[in-house]
Amino acid sequence: MTPEPDAELPIGDGPVPVELLAIGAHPDDVEYGMGGTLVRHHHLGYRIGVVDLTRGELGSKGTPELRRQEAAAAARGYGAAFRVGLDLGDNQVAATEAAVHRLAAIIRVSRPRIVASHLAEERHPDHRAAHELVRRAVFAAALRNLHLDAGEHHVVAATLGFATDRVLDGDVHVDVTEVWEERLATMHAFASQFDAPTLPIDQRLYGTDDHLALVAARARVQGQAIGVRYAEAFLCDRGVALDDLVAGLGGG
Template identity: 40%
Template sequence: MTSLKKASPVAILAFGAHPDDVEIGAGGILAKHAKAGRQAVICDLTEAELSSNGTVETRREEARRAAEILGIADRINLGFPDRGLGGREQIRQMARVIRRLRPRVVLAPYPRDRHPDHVAAGQMVKEAVFDAGIRKLDVGEDAPAHRVERLYYYFINDADRPHLLIDISEVYEQKEAALLAYRSQFLRKEGEVDTPLNQPRYLEMVKGRARLWGQQIGADYAEGLASEYPPSVGWLV
């Protein structure tokens, strides 16, 4: 699932710097939308070719499997260089995806994170959303301008105070299974190197964060989103 399908409005388009970013921060939200019959699409910016463990081919298959578990309608990879995010041409290509898919809501990595690619991706998505709505701006194909209703940021490695908490209790097992599909990243095998992700405490942190946020709204698990503007919740299932 790496090619861009023909124009079709989707409920939610989630950008990630690397395959697995979206699953960490918003996998439950996407699974919940898919379960409700709404189209959700992931757009990965890179193939994470600089990852300490695994290969590009392995990561592609893991990403395909994770999307299948979550019920994602499509998964796109723009093939930007890992640790090489930035520049007008990349933002132009992202704006093209937005115009083609015409999502109501766009999700992006929270632009304060220990990983510079997550920071860059969050800022780039903000610019791409803006550019997609400029009628006179040429993004490289005959697709009309599109104004996204809402841009929200999801959390990967860190957690600030979210503006929205979404109950994902009914789909948490799907989220967890999607994360475990990335065996090369989260499950260390003999001969592989230690990374922050393949330490047991990392997935424990993701689950603990979901439990903490869930407790705050009377649920078992929740995911948090941040917004630069007063949030609207009409799109939530």
């Protein structure tokens, strides 16, 4: 039995085993926060899964159906094995027991080594709630005696947080310089979110060029921290265990 995603799956037939699971509150959050990392790890041969906690139905731009199509197109750009939605309700994300168990079941079936999602301190309340929901779901997935609808208990090696609204002084930086154009393409897939602005606030803050320039500026600053042109940064939820310092930190 598979966990119950919402009826309209953007990609795939539901969760399957992956190495990297990215979880966003709204469609486009994972691309915004870690699109280059997704592209890079696709090129490295890792399998990638995506969970969108809501359909973003309260967003001022685009429609949920359009965003679903865009989410599918973006996910194809980094070869996602699956992309599922939990439809928890835009602006209603909360770490309820039901939501924790649904997400934990997806983690148990997809068995990721790495889970990446929002930081705790983001401006958007859904992003903050997503952080707590993911943290609890990762914990629940590992509980041997907790019975869920799907999968065997599973321990995630590392849970990472990405930023969507700031430059991040990360614990971990991923060099995305080589995949920068593809990284931008994952965002261009969400054309409805970057269309010509229609509201005064958008004209002030987020025209298309501004939006992409902001992402590039953050990646440039984060890249400087590791001596590359563009990087994406993550905070680790806890200390990360390394068996091999040279392989883990030695580069090459």
